Amino acid sequence: MHCRSCHDCTARGFAICAALDETELRELAQLSRHVRFESGATVFAQANIATSFFSVHAGTLRLYKLLPDSRRQIVGFALPGDFLGLPGLPHHEFSADAVGRVTLCQFPKESFATFAEKRPQLLRRMVELAGHELARAQEHMVLLGRRSAEEKIASFLIGWRDRLSGIGRGGEILPLPMKRLDIADHLGLTIETVSRTFSKLERDGVIQIFASGVVLLDTPRAEALSAGVS
Amino acid sequence: MHCRSCHDCTARGFAICAALDETELRELAQLSRHVRFESGATVFAQANIATSFFSVHAGTLRLYKLLPDSRRQIVGFALPGDFLGLPGLPHHEFSADAVGRVTLCQFPKESFATFAEKRPQLLRRMVELAGHELARAQEHMVLLGRRSAEEKIASFLIGWRDRLSGIGRGGEILPLPMKRLDIADHLGLTIETVSRTFSKLERDGVIQIFASGVVLLDTPRAEALSAGVS
DNA sequence: TCCGGCGATTGATCTGCATCAACAACATCT
DNA sequence: AGATGTTGTTGATGCAGATCAATCGCCGGA
Structure with a gap:
């Protein structure tokens, strides 16, 4: 290594x-x-x-x-x-x-x-x-200053996807090596709100949650949330 | 000019x-x-x-x-x-x-x-x-992500004071050329919350409000709030 | 002087997210 | 297999700050 x-x-x-x-x-x-x-x-x-x-x-x-x-x-x-x-x-x-x-x-x-x-x-x-x-x-x-919890999560996922693909690590599944608490502390939320929002996005068919990350099922919807067009 | x-x-x-x-x-x-x-x-x-x-x-x-x-x-x-x-x-x-x-x-x-x-x-x-x-x-x-309204305002005032004194514009009165709405949009708050928080800080004897700015009456208190030691 | 508009303040109410609490899913150790 | 710790999910409740609304002070223009 x-x-x-x-x-x-x-x-x-x-x-x-x-x-x-x-x-x-x-x-x-x-x-x-x-x-x-x-x-x-x-x-x-x-x-x-x-x-x-x-x-x-x-x-x-x-x-x-x-x-x-x-x-x-x-x-x-x-x-x-x-x-x-x-x-x-x-x-x-x-x-x-x-x-x-x-x-x-x-x-x-x-x-x-x-x-x-x-x-x-x-x-x-x-x-x-x-x-x-x-x-x-x-x-x-x-x-941090102007977006709802749902927009924050969607924005984070889209931004993370873009960064990974920018260094040649794009793929079907979007790996999330950090913990929920890290995501919460990055987005100015609590761990519970992060968890609830992930669940909501999954219920709405926007993402699918795996242990190692998520898959974006409805990318346009996620991008719209991310752009703030909710 | x-x-x-x-x-x-x-x-x-x-x-x-x-x-x-x-x-x-x-x-x-x-x-x-x-x-x-x-x-x-x-x-x-x-x-x-x-x-x-x-x-x-x-x-x-x-x-x-x-x-x-x-x-x-x-x-x-x-x-x-x-x-x-x-x-x-x-x-x-x-x-x-x-x-x-x-x-x-x-x-x-x-x-x-x-x-x-x-x-x-x-x-x-x-x-x-x-x-x-x-x-x-x-x-x-x-x-933006981790502080209360009161801490945000105190932080903003202390930070603004330090920037002004850094360019030789320090003084007794701290001029605030921007409007309340600007402060709100900078701190991730609404104009009403900014106004209320200014009022609270004045009631508590931390600042005194003038049309053109504020005077810091209790600087240590403001700095404590700014540092997050509330 | 009165009027109209803008910015700031204050009050009443609502709500999104935090907080508190329980539990589930797994992994690691004994 | 059972015990224990770690991470994530879900539910019930509370509250900080948003929203809705009224009022005030001030300035400039008719």
């Missing part, structure tokens, strides 16, 4: 590495090391000093912020190709832990910064990735 | 311009033009093709997304020094309009991209700004 070279990396196409040529790729590989985390393990924690950046190689992570009284908001899920860490901010802004087994490329912060400094291509790619991330965050604000 | 040179620009210190030397600044000024919008005017609209980037010079803008049925989520307010527009995304992801009178520096997208391409300093600054923006967006997700 260890990746011996960047050349045949499955995340190569969508990660920041896409901005690099063969030589640079080898150079960057020198700085990096592969790390693996088992299900539930914490990769880094909010407010800790960030000493590394990461690029997700395989698996899913939940990224979340906690309030002092332990309310939790999952600000996003990270998938292969996603970059974790923000240049210019000394601390981690959120915690990250593994949903199922995860592998990552780890880059020491300073050496990565030095490497990136003189490579406008890479910097542009990073601006671009940050921009996409920001756009997703803003879309999620609409969801 | 027209800014004749970047040299004495009041937003110079916090805008992307901070990453440039005198020569580059003059060169960038060649590409830019100053534009002004009256209160309520739309600077650009969601889903339109983005032909320009902007840097806010003076005033406040509301940045928002609309659902088809006209529900609105204000994803943020832009202040002097903020950069509007995301390289790598062809369309505007949100609409922006002026809250009160606003002046901006406008940069044609391609010429700005060409200018930035070979200036790693500027690119790094943009990554940094995007990172800060992203961190703010994530903090706002916590607010």
